[in-house]
Amino acid sequence: MKMKKVETFASIFGEDHSEVPSEKTDGTTSLRLEDLIPFKNHPFKLYEGDRFKDMVESIKNYGVIVPIVVRKIDDKYEILSGHNRVNAAKEAGLTEIPTVIKEGLTEEEATLIVTETNLMQRSFSELAHSERATVIATRHHAMKSQGVRNDLLDEIETLSKAPDLAQDETCGPLDHKLKTRDKLGEEYGLSPRSITRYIRLNHLNNGLKDLVDEGKIAMRAGVDLSYLSEDNQEMVEAIISEDTFKVDMKKAALIRRYERESKLNWNTAQKIISGDMLKSTGKVKPFKLQPTIISKYFNPNDDKKAIEKTIEKALDFYFSQMKNQSSDIEEGEEMIE
Template identity: 25%
Template sequence: MAATKATEKSDAPAAEQVVQIPLSELHPFEGHPFKVVDDELMQDTVDSIMQFGVLTPAIVRPDPDGGYEMVAGHRRLRASEIAGKETMPVIVRNMTDDEAIILMVDSNLQRENILPSERAFAYRMKLEALKHQGKRQDLTSSQVGTKLRADEAIADQVGSSRNQVQRFIRLTELVPPLMDMVDSKQLAFNPAVELSYLKHEEQAQFLDAMDYAQATPSLSQAQRLKKLSQDGKCTSEAMCAVMSEEKKSELDHLTLRNDVLSKYFPKSYTPQKMQETIIKLLEQWQKKRQRDNER
């Protein structure tokens, strides 16, 4: 985002007006972290716009390079394009970069379904904007120290803790393939936070280590990888060794494939019947061992 865009807050009109702007003059907010996906929810929005139009105006700001930058309303813009509309209702507002970032993030954090990557980059953008605002205000205010820390302000707004906000922001240090795994729930949140402390080249090597072990890391494994990185010992060999270890959860479970068991049972036996029979045989075997030990 160009630092020259609306760097000073202009006098706002007494009452903001809704105006119709051609879609061709609207472009996305630079660095917008929220994905606009053509999914079922988008189709619902398209259907609504085709029937009733855009009921809630978007918020945009003038772009010195021409047109308007979308601040709030990216999904409505995309739905309007799909619906074949030529214009959409907007409120044009002069905003500084920091004000625009905060409004853009706040308007999207209200959504129910937000990916971890979206939340992570949104928190990061808002944190930097709040810190920037705070520094600028400190130059003109003597009440330094009375304001909440920026991360505390975000935590209060979203009903979370400052620590959790910082943990989400740590995810922005992940390389894209690992972040995608977090979004798709292939990689758990807590191990992902620990992996974010690995250097980017180490994270790239770790993708190969996961492929080698055909497994994702437990929290304990991720913590050990973080320690190896801090000690300068996070080599490909070390990562493969850690990932090849059996996890406690794997040691606590025994899986017998149906194709292995089926040759010992009639074809009419269901998996439940097989299990009951195995338990009975094991009980008989245990009693026999007890009798043998008592002799």
């Protein structure tokens, strides 16, 4: 395939962004749009509506300023960074696009380019839950891996024209002074527990991730469902999609329990997801607290309604603490460390 040389990498980004040694930079070439293919299982939502129209108009007026990043796959080039630019360039009537071709990448390194460059072009708060899960899980794996090239992580910033990202020793991508969950929590403004949940969420299949993004599965419920086998995830996805049910934490926890007990099948899953199982098993027979328990914590003159309210708050606090302790052990120690 014929490729023509265009502007150099340094001339596009400027000399002040040339932190990557020149011998590690491929330079920029122009590739035909018809020779490009999307990244397999691309995890990010593509631009649409006004945002896409604005990009098309910008390209019509100024061209594609920041080159896309690709790697060669057989006789095609797989897009690592620039899916929106490619789509907008096609809409703008272009036939070629400036490109940086990366060679010798591992699958991990290719995925890291996909996630990091997308994050640099958008705010983390803009991302859907599934997109956040992909970003965090990929970065977490990279931070714990000894084989990821430091130069590639630095070059990702240059490829995305993001010199404002922290580069010092305490904030570098592979800094190990803090635990990986704590480090990621600082970067993304999340608690270590939330980081752990997003990493777990990345174990959902793509269909269930979409349902989390659509709000049909609560985020915390998605964490529970991520422990299901692939077959059971597909079954749950089919049931939710078929009848447009929603899954909250109670339903997800019950589904997971039934799988552990080898009782989960289509009928039981359907009853849980529809709410029928909870209706039949969720009622507790009324009972009275022993007077000795009441007198232990309350005064004889306390109002009955106030006592009930206090007991309710105490139970809410107790069960939330039990849930958090279980979450820390199961999601933190077992999976992360």
